[in-house]
Amino acid sequence: MSPKREPARERQLVQQPVSNSCSDSGSPGPAPEGMVVKAYGGYFYVRAGDRVVECTVRGRLKKEKKEILVGDRVRFSEVDSLRGVIEEVLPRKTRLVRPPVANVDQAVIVSAVSNPDPDFKLIDRLLAIAESESLEILICFNKVDLVTSYRADKISRPYRAAGYRVLKTSAKAGAGIRRLSRALAGRVSVFAGASGVGKSALLNAVQPGFRLKTGETSRKLERGRHTTRHVELLQLDSGGLVADTPGFSRVSLGGIAPEELGLFFPEIRRFVGQCRFTGCMHDREPQCAVKEAVARGEIHETRYNHYLEFLYEVTHLARLQREGRSIDKDSTFDSFQ
Numbered sequence: 001m002s003p004k005r006e007p008a009r010e011r012q013l014v015q016q017p018v019s020n021s022c023s024d025s026g027s028p029g030p031a032p033e034g035m036v037v038k039a040y041g042g043y044f045y046v047r048a049g050d051r052v053v054e055c056t057v058r059g060r061l062k063k064e065k066k067e068i069l070v071g072d073r074v075r076f077s078e079v080d081s082l083r084g085v086i087e088e089v090l091p092r093k094t095r096l097v098r099p100p101v102a103n104v105d106q107a108v109i110v111s112a113v114s115n116p117d118p119d120f121k122l123i124d125r126l127l128a129i130a131e132s133e134s135l136e137i138l139i140c141f142n143k144v145d146l147v148t149s150y151r152a153d154k155i156s157r158p159y160r161a162a163g164y165r166v167l168k169t170s171a172k173a174g175a176g177i178r179r180l181s182r183a184l185a186g187r188v189s190v191f192a193g194a195s196g197v198g199k200s201a202l203l204n205a206v207q208p209g210f211r212l213k214t215g216e217t218s219r220k221l222e223r224g225r226h227t228t229r230h231v232e233l234l235q236l237d238s239g240g241l242v243a244d245t246p247g248f249s250r251v252s253l254g255g256i257a258p259e260e261l262g263l264f265f266p267e268i269r270r271f272v273g274q275c276r277f278t279g280c281m282h283d284r285e286p287q288c289a290v291k292e293a294v295a296r297g298e299i300h301e302t303r304y305n306h307y308l309e310f311l312y313e314v315t316h317l318a319r320l321q322r323e324g325r326s327i328d329k330d331s332t333f334d335s336f337q
Helices: 059-063 120-132 149-162 177-184 199-206 258-264 289-296 301-322
Strands: 033-040 043-048 051-057 073-080 083-089 106-112 136-142 165-168 188-192 232-235 241-244
Touching: 043 073, 043 083, 051 059, 051 073, 059 083, 106 120, 106 177, 120 136, 120 258, 120 301, 136 149, 136 199, 149 165, 149 301, 165 177, 177 199, 188 199, 258 301, 289 301
Parallel strands: 051 083, 106 136, 106 188, 136 165, 188 241
Antiparallel strands: 033 043, 033 073, 033 232, 043 051, 073 083, 232 241
16 A cells, blocks of 8 residues: 555544643642543543543643543543543544544444435545545445345445445344444544434444434435534443544545545555556546546446546645635535534
8 A cells, every 4th residue: 555645734534643732740649541531511521440530621721722622631630539620631643623532543434325325425525534644444334224235235345345344234123233343342433424324323232321312314305313412432341432423414625635635545546656647636647547447447436436526626625725715615614414
């Protein structure tokens, strides 16, 4: 696999190396450490071993406007066994923008195979963004109980061919749940996908004790009602942590450079360096190894067409940025259903 250049910009589903540490040299002795698993109403809930401590933030950190996200590792002083004060935010290894979570290892891209039908362009957007930041990726095609095995295989085939890990699941029937549970073990994972695809239902199936709220898909609009209103890291019995987050209907590719985009499609990345022209964008150039692979059926045509659409989008955004012009909201902001 060709080396990928690490972009430094923030965007949806973005991981960044961040140093967000602030020491408290005045604290007597080492403070206990934990991970923020929930933030609500000005309180931060920190898991430290087998307990969760409700913490406020030291005034000094508020004054310095230190950002604290779910997923942050922190040091805190104890008021009592269940209450504390956050004294220090430890350095992060990753930072997601939408959803706002720190220290994520894995992106689980969830799509239904029916009700609603798969949004392949959204899937490919989420994959490109996760690829651009070197997150581990798992694709989960849910609700396979609603379609034939042939249909489920046909939907997932292009992604298996591209080299992705793919699971076919049914939260209702229990299909694929054990494999999903094993894939989540020992990792901090974030679920991403459109509303109504069954993210909360899958998590409930993995660990019934979560009892997360689920919503049916509107028959009139075939859109899932939002059932997740805040970000929370949930502890799995397997030792992993998972964030259940609101569904995305659209995400921006702003910040990905046009010349980088092909690196974030694994099936295109395989042909880097094989085109006639150095710096080939795999669009209108002659003797392009990628286009030849598409013609031979080695790269799925729909995936390639999405690459072209994204290429035009990021080229347009890059031009606007160079010219110092404002960027169209429809091209750069999430639109939640």
